[in-house]
Amino acid sequence: MNPAAATALAYSALAASMVLVGSYVGLSRLLVAAFPVLLLAWLRFGIGAVAMLPWLWRAPGEPRLSARDRRLLFWESFLGNFGFSICMLFGVAATSALAAGVVMAALPAAVALLARLGLGEPIRPRVAAAIALAAAGIALLAWQRDGDAAPAGAWWGYALLIGAVFCEASYVVIGKRLTAQVSPRRISALINLWGLALVTPLALWQAVRFDFQAVGAGVWGLLVYYALAASMFSVWLWMKGLARVPAARAGVFTVLLPVTAAAIGVGWLGEPFGGGHALALGLALAGLLLAAWPDTRTGARVAASAQIPH
16 A cells, blocks of 8 residues: 555544544433433443453563553543543533533643643643633533523533543543553453443442333444444544554544534534534634644644544
């Protein structure tokens, strides 16, 4: 394959990964209407665990997990898998798919903040501007009470979505330390197992009271899509694209996550979309692009572009 075709294929993989993530964030509103949140998270991790069973084994030449690796894997799962899933699902249930799309656009800004606090990385002026734009977009969206699909005053739902963003940002920062020793596929499989273990005690009491026969075939199909997209395919596509594309340039493709989630909310779920929503989404996307667009003068690499979606 010639270099131009290989690069185009890598761009397609990055775009497809972000569309997958945005789609399951948007469609999760249908799933939380059919399943209790903790049970839904348990089913997602369970399906992912079965599908990723072959990924658990070490690759040839891969070192054994150290005690430090095991600690990092736990926190990677607790924050990035378990915490993200719970906050995102409860947050979407209380707000809307459109709201989730706008709030998720703050991810690069959240990664920059955590990298500053945890790793001592400086916040560049344009990243500071991106943080301000993302905050403005989220605040404006939260004031759209008449047009939003959420009940008036559902501030806790927005707080949970912001919590999901910071859980995902923690996943990115911790993941930087893990990928030096452990393969991305094995990381995905191991943290998915930790997520399953963490949510099982909380989900069992919902499972014994739930009428599984009342769930239609279409909802079950959507659940399988959600589990596989979140646990397997979005990760594989993202890593496939990063193999040929500089990390900072790859970060630009994260713009497709909030766009897809918002498009599903408006186009498929019928959520209202007015001028205020358009302005909120525009501010959030402008902030995302400011944070993720590659700096050609300095060659700087934005931390958010190392995101491993899940």
